[in-house]
Amino acid sequence: MKRGNKYGTHRVIEPKGTLPQPAKKISNDMEIFENEILIDVDYLNIDSASFTQLNEEAKGDLEKIKVKILEIVEERGKMQNPVTGSGGMLIGNVEKIGVDLKDNIDLKIGDKIATLVSLSLTPLKIDKILNINPEIDRVEIEGKAILFESGIYTKLPEDMEDTLALAALDVAGAPAQVKNLVKEGNTVLILGATGKSGLMCSYMAKKMTGAKGKVIGQSRNELRAEFLRSTKFCDEVIIADVQKPVNVLEETLKANNGIEVDISINCLSISNTEMASILPVRDGGVVYFFSMATSFTRAALGAEGVGKDVTMIIGNGYTKNHANIVLNVLRESKLLRNIFEEKYT
Amino acid sequence: MKRGNKYGTHRVIEPKGTLPQPAKKISNDMEIFENEILIDVDYLNIDSASFTQLNEEAKGDLEKIKVKILEIVEERGKMQNPVTGSGGMLIGNVEKIGVDLKDNIDLKIGDKIATLVSLSLTPLKIDKILNINPEIDRVEIEGKAILFESGIYTKLPEDMEDTLALAALDVAGAPAQVKNLVKEGNTVLILGATGKSGLMCSYMAKKMTGAKGKVIGQSRNELRAEFLRSTKFCDEVIIADVQKPVNVLEETLKANNGIEVDISINCLSISNTEMASILPVRDGGVVYFFSMATSFTRAALGAEGVGKDVTMIIGNGYTKNHANIVLNVLRESKLLRNIFEEKYT
Numbered sequence: 001m002k003r004g005n006k007y008g009t010h011r012v013i014e015p016k017g018t019l020p021q022p023a024k025k026i027s028n029d030m031e032i033f034e035n036e037i038l039i040d041v042d043y044l045n046i047d048s049a050s051f052t053q054l055n056e057e058a059k060g061d062l063e064k065i066k067v068k069i070l071e072i073v074e075e076r077g078k079m080q081n082p083v084t085g086s087g088g089m090l091i092g093n094v095e096k097i098g099v100d101l102k103d104n105i106d107l108k109i110g111d112k113i114a115t116l117v118s119l120s121l122t123p124l125k126i127d128k129i130l131n132i133n134p135e136i137d138r139v140e141i142e143g144k145a146i147l148f149e150s151g152i153y154t155k156l157p158e159d160m161e162d163t164l165a166l167a168a169l170d171v172a173g174a175p176a177q178v179k180n181l182v183k184e185g186n187t188v189l190i191l192g193a194t195g196k197s198g199l200m201c202s203y204m205a206k207k208m209t210g211a212k213g214k215v216i217g218q219s220r221n222e223l224r225a226e227f228l229r230s231t232k233f234c235d236e237v238i239i240a241d242v243q244k245p246v247n248v249l250e251e252t253l254k255a256n257n258g259i260e261v262d263i264s265i266n267c268l269s270i271s272n273t274e275m276a277s278i279l280p281v282r283d284g285g286v287v288y289f290f291s292m293a294t295s296f297t298r299a300a301l302g303a304e305g306v307g308k309d310v311t312m313i314i315g316n317g318y319t320k321n322h323a324n325i326v327l328n329v330l331r332e333s334k335l336l337r338n339i340f341e342e343k344y345t
Numbered sequence: 346m347k348r349g350n351k352y353g354t355h356r357v358i359e360p361k362g363t364l365p366q367p368a369k370k371i372s373n374d375m376e377i378f379e380n381e382i383l384i385d386v387d388y389l390n391i392d393s394a395s396f397t398q399l400n401e402e403a404k405g406d407l408e409k410i411k412v413k414i415l416e417i418v419e420e421r422g423k424m425q426n427p428v429t430g431s432g433g434m435l436i437g438n439v440e441k442i443g444v445d446l447k448d449n450i451d452l453k454i455g456d457k458i459a460t461l462v463s464l465s466l467t468p469l470k471i472d473k474i475l476n477i478n479p480e481i482d483r484v485e486i487e488g489k490a491i492l493f494e495s496g497i498y499t500k501l502p503e504d505m506e507d508t509l510a511l512a513a514l515d516v517a518g519a520p521a522q523v524k525n526l527v528k529e530g531n532t533v534l535i536l537g538a539t540g541k542s543g544l545m546c547s548y549m550a551k552k553m554t555g556a557k558g559k560v561i562g563q564s565r566n567e568l569r570a571e572f573l574r575s576t577k578f579c580d581e582v583i584i585a586d587v588q589k590p591v592n593v594l595e596e597t598l599k600a601n602n603g604i605e606v607d608i609s610i611n612c613l614s615i616s617n618t619e620m621a622s623i624l625p626v627r628d629g630g631v632v633y634f635f636s637m638a639t640s641f642t643r644a645a646l647g648a649e650g651v652g653k654d655v656t657m658i659i660g661n662g663y664t665k666n667h668a669n670i671v672l673n674v675l676r677e678s679k680l681l682r683n684i685f686e687e688k689y690t
Contacts, residue, residue, distance in 0.1 A: 007624070007651050009591050017589040019620055021650045086646075121650050152652040173649070244362040246354055275364055279352070283665070289641070296634070296641040296659060301431075304518070304662030305366045305466050306352050307497040314641060314657035317649030320628065 003100060004033035008148035011123055013077070020078070020148075021121035028077035028123040030144045037107070037147040038096035044119060044139040045166060047088040050081035051137035057083075066129045069139060073126050080120035087119030088137070089169075090145055091162060101149065114162075114169055115145070116152040116323060136163070136345075154323035160330065164337070167344035168326045171197040173315060174290050175204040175329055176322035178265065181288060181313075182208035187261040189252055189280055191242055192268035193217030193234060194224040196344060197290055201265050202233040203329060203336055216255050218248065231335060242268055245275035252280040266291045274299040275306075283309045290315035348445060349378035353493035356468055358422070365423070365493070366466040373422035373468040375489045382452070382492040383441035389464060389484040390511060392433040395426035396482040402428075411474045414484060418471050425465035432464030433482070434514075435490055436507060446494065459507075459514055460490070461497040461668060481508070481690075499668035505675065509682070512689035513671045516542040518660060519635050520549040520674055521667035523610065526633060526658075527553035532606045534597055534625055536587055537613035538562030538579060539569040541689060542635055546610050547578040548674060548681055561600050563593065576680060587613055590620035597625040611636045619644040620651075628654045635660035 004010040008020040011027040020026050032038045046054070058064035073079050080087050094111045107113065115122060123146040131140040147153060156165055174197040182188055188205045192198040198217070206215045217234035219225040220241070228237045236255040240248045252261060260282035266273060271293040278299070281287055287310050289299065299312050319325075330337045349355040353365040356372040365371050377383045391399070403409035418424050425432050439456045452458065460467060468491040476485040492498060501510055519542040527533055533550045537543040543562070551560045562579035564570040565586070573582045581600040585593045597606060605627035611618060616638040623632055623644070632655050634644065644657050664670075675682045 005591070007591070017586075017591065019590060019647075019651070021647065022617070022620075117650055117652065118646060120646075150652045152649075241362075245364060246350070246352070246362065272367075275367075289659075292642055292645065294641045296639045296644075297637055299641075299659050300637065300662060301463060301465075302364075302366065305462055306364070307462065307495045307663055308661075309663060309665045310661065312659035312661060314634075314644050314659060316653075316655065316657060317645060318652055318654060320654045 002033055003035055004148070006035070006149045008121065008150070019121070021118065024076065026077040026123055028073070028125045028146070030125055030146070032096055032098050032146060034098040034100040035149040036098045037094060037101065037151070039090070039092040039113070039115070039145045039147060040095045041090050041092040041124070041141055041143045041145050043141060044079060044090050045088045046079070046137045046139060047081070047084070047086040047119070048137055049084045050086045050088060051134070053081055053083050055134060062132045062134065065132060069129065070126060073124055078119060078122055078124050085120065087122070089166070090115050090119060090122070091156070091166070092145065095144070107155070112156045113153045114156055114166060115147060116154055116169065116172070116318070122146065152318060157327055161345065163345040164330070164341055165327060167196070167340055168330050169323055171200055172322040172326040173317040173319055174267065175200040176319040176325040177288065177290070177315065178204040179208060179325060180319065181286065182263060184208065184210045185212040186263055187214045187216070187256055187259070189216045189218065189261045189264040190234070191218045191248070191264065191266045191273065191277055192291070194219045194228050195267055195269070198267035199231070199233065199336060199339065200326065200329060201267055201290070203333055205265070206233055206235070214256065216252060216261065218242065231339070242270065242273045242276045245279045248276040249279040261285065263288065266294065269293055271295065272298070275302050278303050278308055278310060278312070279306065281308065281310050285310050287312045288315060289313065347378055348380055349493070351380070351494045353466065353495070364466070366463065369421065371422040371468055373418070373470045373491070375470055375491070377441055377443050377491060379443045379445040380494040381443045382439060382446065384435070384437040384458070384460070384490045384492060385440045386435050386437040386469070386486055386488045386490050388486060389424060389435050390433045391424070391482045391484060392426070392429070392431040392464070393482055394429045395431045395433060396479070398426055398428050400479060407477045407479065410477060414474065415471060418469055423464060423467055423469050430465065432466070434511070435460050435464060435467070436501070436511070437490065440489070452500070457501045458498045459501055459511060460492060461499060461514065461517070461663070467491065467496070497663060502672055506690065508690040509675070509686055510672060512541070512685055513675055514668055516545055517667040517671040518662040518664055519612065520545040521664040521670040522633065522635070522660065523549040524553060524670060525664065526631065527608060529553065529555045530557040531608055532559045532561070532601055532604070534561045534563065534606045534609040535579070536563045536593070536609065536611045536618065536622055537636070539564045539573050540612055540614070543612035544576070544578065544681060544684065545671065545674060546612055546635070548678060550610070551578055551580070559601065561597060561606065563587065576684070587615065587618045587621045590624045593621040594624040606630065608633065611639065614638055616640065617643070620647050623648050623653055623655060624651065626653065626655050630655050632657045633660060634658065
């Protein structure tokens with residue numbers, strides 16, 4: 001056994017010098033290096049954009065999807081959709097731990113874990129695909145995977161179903177970042193407050209702002225607004241069209257005595273919503289983009305175009321302790337747990 | 346005269362409900378609203394990406410470029426390149442100030458100003474194109490333009506040439522943000538330190554870190570490194586390939602006793618450099634992307650992929666007082682002023 005690079009560059013076959021994620025092909029040789037972990041995989045949770053693409057290409061034929069997944073992994077050494085570039089995550093049991101890591105991590109052989117780094121950079125070998133559940137983008141397999149030293153993971157909790165934990169872990173970055181960002185007394189606007197990450201963020205934002213602060217949740221229609229009101233996660237609920245920034249600004253001002261908010265958090269999954277996130281924020285405030293549909297240039301030029309001195313943050317999927325934070329939210333809020341169980345498992 | 350919307354939405358013709366920048370067509374009627382400013386335009390500084398596109402399309406024929414510019418402004422009411430989407434800025438004299446603004450701004454009729462909002466959202470009417478200088482992307486015209494209430498501008502200073510001031514104002518956001526971000530004692534990595542914004546950022550970063558801190562400047566080859574060393578703006582100069590993140594990481598560590606930096610600032614104009622900006626930064630540090638070639642998703646997924654808990658900031662072209670800050674840098678540093686005069690005017 002030898003020591004590999006912390007970020008897994010020692011497994012990059014092509015092109016040399018890149019990291020495993022942008023690489024076209026990585027080595028899925030299942031002999032581990034001294035600072036790697038071998039996982040016996042139970043199933044893959046394919047990223048939603050990727051699964052949709054595979055499903056459309058195969059016209060819903062699960063056998064064809066199986067063949068395609070095997071082809072991709074055979075070719076690239078990882079399950080990275082060549083069209084969307086995205087991956088997903090996996091669940092499995094720890095089979096081997098490299099000598100270098102043994103005493104430095106809180107894992108032991110047999111632990112059931114979910115990897116929190118993308119499949120798009122995870123060395124994977126599939127022996128057999130057992131089953132595909134297209135409802136939840138899940139692929140049950142016999143196979144192995146490798147976690148690099150920098151790879152993040154979480155032990156699956158025993159007090160909830162795996163599917164529930166996974167649904168929450170999928171958006172773990174969001175509430176963890178909100179916890180760091182939002183202070184007592186802040187006024188916070190959540191765009192897309194009725195979605196998966198939006199609900200998490202609304203709950204966490206309210207917890208952080210306290211009674212002196214205010215959380216304003218945006219929803220796209222009366223039905224969703226009614227649902228959001230019923231959760232009581234937000235102090236105010238507005239209905240506005242996120243692709244019409246002036247509409248969002250006006251509704252926000254109405255809900256906040258004519259004053260711009262301190263922080264806005266974009267939890268939408270639709271494009272062209274940068275300005276709707278920027279306009280309602282006061283000078284000196286913060287705009288946090290959790291949406292992967294965000295355009296860097298639209299945000300940068302947009303803020304300049306309206307002369308807004310705001311700090312715009314790129315949502316990082318990883319924050320220290322984020323898995324625990326999101327699972328604890330489900331433990332704290334029975335209501336949120338029920339909503340997640342009903343909607344996302 | 347009536348009062349218009351602060352952001353200029355009252356001039357959007359198509360599609361309704363959008364802001365002037367994403368709009369296809371805005372009104373360039375030169376009768377001003379109560380909160381607008383009329384400018385008698387001297388020349389347009391076309392954004393570099395836009396000018397390059399126009400020039401290529403016209404195969405270098407200046408007459409063809411003239412015709413195309415007139416066509417665009419006639420059709421859209423603003424000089425927004427339909428291919429690149431970008432604009433530029435303009436120089437002119439204040440001709441009229443709306444009654445609502447008169448007592449609230451530091452401008453008077455006749456002042457010579459540069460607009461710091463993009464031409465891609467500025468109502469413009471061209472009577473005649475007098476001359477095009479392709480060397481510096483400048484179009485001399487007879488014409489008028491409108492500045493909205495939210496529009497930012499700066500009076501052109503009397504102690505330097507317009508061309509020098511413009512070259513500096515073009516990257517005004519960068520040093521102003523660095524001034525806010527970098528604290529005494531920080532270790533800062535500047536990627537693309539030998540370019541226009543990179544030099545500004547290096548100078549400002551060193552000023553902020555003080556003697557206890559350290560500024561590391563990246564350059565792509567020995568020639569540029571030698572030039573950067575000669576400026577003494579950086580404590581350390583490294584040569585590294587920004588599209589090879591591990592190379593950048595290793596060179597940075599070598600220059601910093603094996604320790605990751607607190608802050609990295611991406612001043613490059615090439616794509617696929619997100620990871621080179623993220624890898625060298627310590628957990629809890631800050632990555633500041635000033636490069637317009639930054640991909641939001643590559644940054645977001647990239648940081649997660651390597652398990653880096655860093656705050657990633659989208660470079661905002663506007664920060665309070667940014668024009669004064671950048672012009673003062675040129676007043677402070679004779680060396681930087683000389684370099685700018687030599688390279689960018």
